[in-house]
Amino acid sequence: MKTYPLALIVLSSLTASVLGQPAVTLQTAATTTEPRKMRPNLIYVFADQLRYQSCGYAGDTKARTPNIDTLASQGVSFRNAISGHPVCAAYRASLFTGKYTTSTGMVINELRMNPNHECIGHVLTRHGYETAYIGKWHLWANELGNHYDPKNSFTPPGPYRLGFDGFWAAYNFHHEYYKGYYHTDSPAKIPVEGYEPDGQTDLAIDLINRYADGDKPFAMFLSIGTPHDPWDRNNVPPKYYDMFADEGDTPRFTLPSNYEAEDDPYADSWARYKGRQRENILKMMRIYYAMTANLDWNVGRLLKAIDDAGIRNNTIVVFTADHGEMFGAHGRRAKNIFYEEAIRIPFLVRWPDRIAANTTTDVCLNTPDIMPTLLSMAELPIPAKVEGMNVSHCAFGTSGPEPEAAFMQNTGACAAWEDGYEWRALRSKQYTYAIYRKDRKELLFDNQADPHQLRNLADNPMHGHTLNRFRDLLKKRMAELDDTFEACTWYRDHWTKDRIITRVR
Secondary structure (H helix, E strand, O other): OOOOOOOOEEOOOOEEOOOOOOOOOOOOOOOOOOOOOOOOEEEEEEEOOOOHHHOHHHOOOOOOOHHHHHHHHHOEEEOOOEOOOOOHHHHHHHHHHOOOHHHHOOOOOOOOOOOOOOOHHHHHHHOOOEEEEEEEOOOOOOOOOOOOOHHHOOOOOOHHHOOOOOEEEEEOOOOOOOOOEEEOOOOOOEEOOOOHHHHHHHHHHHHHHHHOOOOOOEEEEEEOOOOOOOOOHHHOOHHHHHOOOOEOOEOOOOOOOOEOOOOOOOOOHHHOOOOOHHHHHHHHHHHHHHHHHHHHHHHHHHHHHHHHOOOOOOEEEEEEEOOOOOOOEOOOOOOOOOOHHHHEOOEEEEOOOOOOOOEEEOOOOOHHHHHHHHHHHOOOOOOOOOOOOOOHHHHHOOOOOOOOOEEEEEOOOOOOOOOOOOEEEEEOOOEEEEEEOOOOOEEEEEOOOOOOOOOOOOOOHHHHHHHHHHHHHHHHHHHHOOOOOOOHHHHHHHEOHHHOEOOOO
């Protein structure tokens, strides 16, 4: 396989075996506008639909994630990291811009991203980084989107790549992992041989080897599609599927303790079960865990490549995911809801030069906080219009300001202009507070006392003070962001060019 230039790498949902890790420092170059100085490489790896609860280091005994678990012990684990809008496109828009959904305009999946934001790719490129993007992009679609339209697969070079002007091996959307492909700088599809996550990791390793000895730092984002459905036996390598067979007459998987047989009445059509699909939950879970085990293997390969290239100490490695998966909890499938299974994600950061091993932080890290935090860690400027908070001090183990709670938004159905499913929510270190738009129903959960969120405290007078505190905090946060809690179709009807919202007062 050919090799290509790279830059910053962050890991999300991959799996691998971590071998020897030499302690060396990479000499990196700065930019044409700055004096030569040391800057860290960045490798950002993110899985699709991997929830925190399904990782071994988080306590799941069914998970086979030894490499992810090792990574968790080599740096800092953000134990309260959440996805601020738990669907694919909205997460990616917030990740790259440091802004919330009502500011990015990516209010449902299958839209085309406004290219006029100042994104992390722009900052990295401007300050001398080689950039690379591999995998699922999901920010390039038709105005009202059909993600299976071949015309939506290729994002042309230019502004819609949001500053990722270096190596590009990406596609807009697909999840058929034995039929993988990507585009570089033409609409021609380049097939991935074998299993797609393996081939994408091969690309990433080739880039690491090419750029490890370069005179510029690099930043690589690797977006792996697994363990996102379809959870079909033919969509995962057999050896990983075989790892999760039932043990004799004892089923390996069981339904969640907060499983509900009836669909959640607040769920859109995408989040409901169809026909007999509910009966297949345990079969789907087996494939989900098998995909995650393969992901872990690839994470291990990637970490070994970093070490073998001699850039371990001066490379920031991030492993995370865009959102989780419900698997029938609270009567829902998929994501796009404020419950723990959908929003809580792994977020691991390794940087041996600066971050102590075996550390954790309970800061309420939200998706818009990632961009300013990473830029600050690399001593790069944070764009003025970023809405997230820089919490880099939490990675370094020092004190500093923290958000009282992570603010979460849902602006409609997953991938359709359908009103009636909008909500807003806050998640603090202890509580989750949420409110639906259509009937103003409120929910309040004590996640420490009730981790499966089975007891709604919103109508309990004993928790009135807490409820009022979160009501006030939500009102304040929405006002700061000019979020007026509109219906889904309001955004479609009030857009001007490139997802800019026209306010009518």
